[in-house]
Amino acid sequence: MYDLHVHSIYSDGSGEIDAIVRKAREANLEAIAIVDHSLEHPLGLTEKKARKRHIEIEEASAKYNIRVVEGIECGIKANGEIILPDFEFELILVSIHDPVPMDEYYRRIEMCLRNHDVDVLAHFHSTIFDAYDGRDIVRDKEIIDLLMENDVGLEINTAHHAPPSSVLEDCISRKIKYSIGSDSHSLSRVADVEWGFKMAKRFLKKGRSLL
Numbered sequence: 001m002y003d004l005h006v007h008s009i010y011s012d013g014s015g016e017i018d019a020i021v022r023k024a025r026e027a028n029l030e031a032i033a034i035v036d037h038s039l040e041h042p043l044g045l046t047e048k049k050a051r052k053r054h055i056e057i058e059e060a061s062a063k064y065n066i067r068v069v070e071g072i073e074c075g076i077k078a079n080g081e082i083i084l085p086d087f088e089f090e091l092i093l094v095s096i097h098d099p100v101p102m103d104e105y106y107r108r109i110e111m112c113l114r115n116h117d118v119d120v121l122a123h124f125h126s127t128i129f130d131a132y133d134g135r136d137i138v139r140d141k142e143i144i145d146l147l148m149e150n151d152v153g154l155e156i157n158t159a160h161h162a163p164p165s166s167v168l169e170d171c172i173s174r175k176i177k178y179s180i181g182s183d184s185h186s187l188s189r190v191a192d193v194e195w196g197f198k199m200a201k202r203f204l205k206k207g208r209s210l211l
């Protein structure tokens with residue numbers, strides 16, 4: 001198992017890099033991705049913070065002998081824009097954090113997937129951001145098509161319990177790329193990914209895990 005969505009003190013998480021990686025090791029994960037929020041977040045990852053985090057990640061990875069992926073989670077803004085600090089990330093997650101009407105919700109994701117080179121769409125239709133109501137089944141399918149066309153992964157997020165199973169059902173017969181993450185902001189939830197792997201086993205047998 002792996003956990004490809006963890007926030008640290010480098011954005012709004014409470015766990016230090018060393019402690020997060022140690023917890024991942026103790027949980028016997030194969031890999032973990034630290035994906036702090038990007039610059040649109042008040043506590044987001046600046047270039048300077050990304051460089052400092054890089055050193056700590058390398059140290060912790062060697063110390064605990066586990067793969068640690070250096071990532072970032074970008075909120076998708078109007079016109080599908082994302083903001084990134086000047087740094088090479090191994091993993092770029094994108095997600096909607098603004099409470100926008102459903103039409104705008106789809107539009108932002110579509111434009112982002114068309115215009116930016118990203119790796120994973122995180123917590124699609126998260127109930128936490130009220131995006132679940134008013135879903136459009138046809139547009140959900142279009143998002144899945146766009147993910148496939150652009151080889152972007154669909155995240156199963158165990159904090160948001162997203163995406164809803166109806167979206168996963170649409171993926172049953174497709175070779176969709178997917179990723180699983182806890183979206184933990186504290187040490188206690190690092191490696192809390194079992195529900196995600198259970199859902200992947202049930203709905204995404206034909207899919208391809210990101211790791």
Ligand SMILES: [Zn+2]
Nearest residue numbers: 073095122123
């Ligand atoms: Zn998020």
Ligand SMILES: [Zn+2]
Nearest residue numbers: 005007073183
């Ligand atoms: Zn997150």
